[in-house]
Amino acid sequence: MLTPEQFKNVFKDPIPASSPHITILAKPNGLNHPRLGLAIPKKHIKLAVGRNRVKRVARESFRIHQHQLPAVDLVVIAKGGCGNLTNEELAKLIGKLWQRIVRRCNG
Template sequence: MKQFGFPNTKRIRSQQDFSTIYSARQRAGDQCLLLFAVRNELNQTRLGVSVSRKNGNAIKRARKKRLIREAFRLIQHQLPKGLDLIAIPRPTVEADLKQYQSSLKRLSQKLNRRLEQKQSG
């Protein structure tokens, strides 16, 4: 069960890390999520979550954060390695765990391909 944990080493918390990821301007989105990504020097993918007030009151925002973190925790081994991700949920959609999982997987793979092309090109 330890392999599915979500320790602090896999979380993005500092404002400096968030700014670095946003400034890289690599993003992809779908109906559930907007995902920003940048390469890190680690051998693991880390996640940060940002939920604006457009998503509702504090209870609704906290629920979206929990769902996104849980989706990441369950599929973290299927995601590309060495990425820092920021997930922003769309305010108009009430997605469930499965939708967040598929969005995270699809968008992170898309961004990983983009970053590889950028690196080699």
């Protein structure tokens, strides 16, 4: 997702999947594929290298799981402590949240 309007649309009445470190919000998009948006605030991850690492892991996880996801717009939001997780822990956590989104959108 690229424009602020697309992000605002997801923030209005989303389908959430949450953990203590990451929240994923989903909203049907009317397309035939999912789209990803990232919100990694400086407030929670101070250094750019940490924010970029979280973005990289989230994008890679999305790339791997996108064919299982319904046609929704997704926003991944990092919370406090997210930067302390290893790449493996982060990927595993995001993978679990994708599955929760699939269940909530299809069920």
